Amino acid sequence: MDDRRFDPKLEEFELDSLLSESLSAPPDDDILTEITPWRQAMNRILTGLALTTIHLNFLWLDYLLPAIGFVQLLLGLRVLRRENGFFKTWWAVNLARSGWFFFCLLRQAVPGSQAFFELSPLRALGLVNILLPFVQFFCLWQGLRAVQRKAGLPPEAGGPGLIIWQLIVLGLAYIGYSGWLLGLPVLIAYFCILYLLYCISKELDEAGYSVQPAPVRVTDRVLVRSIAAALIAGLAVCILFLNRLPMDWQPVDSAEHSQLAELEAQLLALGFPEEVLSDLARSDILACEGAVRVVSDVSGYPRDDYRGAPDEVTLQITGVAVELAGEREKWRIFHHFELLERPPLMGTYAIQLWPAWRSCPEGWAPSGEVTGRVLYDRDGTAYQSTYWSLDSQTFTSDSIFFGPQTSTDIFASFSLPHGGARHRGYVTYETAESRDGWIIDSWCNFIQPTGWLQYPVFSAQEWRMAGRWNWEGQPFLCYQSALQFYPPTVDEEGTFGASR
Template sequence: MNAQPLPQPNSYSFTAPTPWRKSMGHVLLGMALCTLTLRFLWLDYLLPAIGMVLSLWGFRALRRENNWFQGCFVLAVLKISVTVPILIGNTTVLPEMLRDTPIPFALTVLGTLLPLAEAFCLWRALCAAQCAVNRPPHARAAALLTLWYAFLIILALMQASSLLLVGGFFVIYFVLLHRVKRLVTELGTAGYAVCPAPVRVSDGQIALALSAVLVLGGGLGYLFGGSVPMDWHAMETSDEHAEIRAHLLELGFPEAVLNDLTPEDLAACDGALRVAVHTAEYPARLNQSPYMDSHDEYTVKELRLTGVGVQLPGERERWMIFHHFAWLVDPAFYGVESLHILPAYYTGGWNPDGKPTGQVLYDRDGRTFAAPYYALDHQTTHAQDFFGSVRTAPSIFASFSLPKQSARCRGYVAYPIAETVNIPTIVYSSLNYTHQRGWIQYPVVADPAQRGSYWNQNSLFLTIQNILRFYSTESGIDVLS
């Protein structure tokens, strides 16, 4: 804390900012950028990061003025220390792997409370600065700014989404920032001046060092952290369930799919009555649509999707549904592949009769390796239609990664269903395979439920759909293309 007489006006004092105004200018601009949310061109990450650096610059110069400014500086360092690992972690699948741990919640709480604590310390620091120039220590604008951050937390907990409410709230925020800026100017006019704390590292060097850490960490994240861990093991040939296998082949079960089934899924088809099959091949390269129009015929098709229904014995009509994918070429795998299945019980008439199962496979050096999916489970998705109504739908999601040096990459998901009513009902099961066609995405999205459907052929992700539809009668099975 250092109060000095007001300097005599001269040309220099009106053209160059004082250290006090310059430091507080960095602080206020940094706070504004940290609060501003623009969700395009990654500005929701870039602007807060720049804002934190500016706040660090400002509080770094003021940290010896009083204990409250020192507290602001410590909080600014803590914010950057938390944010930098998060920004680097967003180039990996680590956030997805930590999703069910307490860490995301702890980081959310910390990220919410730190700005509030920083605003409180700034208010008390400005009150101390007013005392230094014999002014009443109130700093009302800074006090209201602290309350604004407290109300922001309340609105977030209430999940307020009114555009008018949120817009008005941010107008108040920038009005309060302007009032704090006026207070800073008044303090400077009243004679408050600072001597910036001596430093060995300049502000520019700090910014360059942080940028280097982000670029290097992000590059390493994209290179080594973009894939989920898989429990690969070499498959051994076995004659187990040979009779079941031969019977399925006789019914028309595709041999290429049958070869990839686990012994448990093969055994589940014991006593099969009938088989329904639908298979199709699709292009999956960049700038190639997975669908053909009446004028174009794509000659190169890289992905084969096959749907198989196996009718099982029992008093009720029961089916085992298989969705199988097989890459016909090496498409280059950049991260996490995902499957989204709308099961037959999505449309009614059927109930789930067990849990989904399956595995992923690839070949290397004449051997076949298999692994369970990284994630394979039921989830309930919510979608809002044009009229604002929210529909819930049962879904099966699966995610996995494949090695860079692999061939004949393939896999499947199977699930059993049973009829709910004793009348013929169409079986409608849809597979959406989402393929990642490049590295550049930020943040990395590994959860298939958050990816949605990417039908745009120029997108980083491409979703290809295959639908198994068939109608079962006493006379046979009618597969609908």
């Protein structure tokens, strides 16, 4: 304010000038907030309700918008939590929902989140999280009614509309509806309800209703920055340091192949590739006793990720089939891989196995379990580990050509160290003949990472089970290798010929 004394001789325009100078600067936002804490709190709550409902599946907005929404709800409700018991209950419910949401954000930055959330305790928590919005809308409804009674206004609120709306959304989700014919009206109805709540909030504010904000030890700005910093740091740690599967690397026993020289010599004489034979576990070599024939195929694959040189071979896959002696035809199949480039610092790998009985169920049947291991060399020592997982998985993938498809395949999941050399491994199984004349058709789909930046983070197995393929920008590549041949049969003269 100008401190000059008022002079009655001043002209009228000079007086107007002095008044305009003293009132030219509007009050700060902080001052306005202190004047109308109710209005700012309700605006934040309504913004939070809108953002936690919108799901835009591009540019990570389906994660960013709800995250901002939960923070807005947190800021608004911590002002009103002392106003009545319903707002206090909603505050506690929102803390629980926010904690679950941010936990899910961090967990999805680590491979294997899909299987993790399928665990029974996590599925139960997810079910509780689905029911909590009903508690939230009920508390909003009753909390606003209590405030209206306190302000001397007739009780009216959009809470019942939100509860009915939530029931409709759950019903549409239960039947798997995803179209716009019903989705758009439901979305419009939601924002109409929010607008009604905004009008009620504005009416209370214009009626002079005010609240005493609950005391806080941390300002809004510090709280928001702390949440953002903790979330960014947590995501960085998960993506940069936890984006791999735990492996149990142990030195290979130097006596593992002892007393197997005669059997190994027999297999080599039949044409078994030496570099594959040297990587086999003792039990898998012993499973080849009685071998009468070996068929093998070696294929090299360039890195075809739209970045590397197309002629540079970075992966070698060898398929080996060993015919075993017996009354009925029986084969032991090996699929061996070796990386010819250094693995990335982070990432996961997977092998999707299509055994002979998958493509020819009438001709071949499983005979025993699928086994295998992964290896690498470091400082002249070979290290080996079992696969992180090696089992059969039933899953549903969505194809743009055939729609949802349910499959049951064998997957081996693993990670490889960034250091060392000769990163390699294999899977093996045994199949027995069911009927004569069927081709051996065994496939190894090798999935490897192309980079570390992805969110949510999929493991190679999860990526493959989702039905993804080798499009540009994908975090993984799938290389297919097939071992296909007609097993030889003995004709009437006792010589071998091709089966038909």
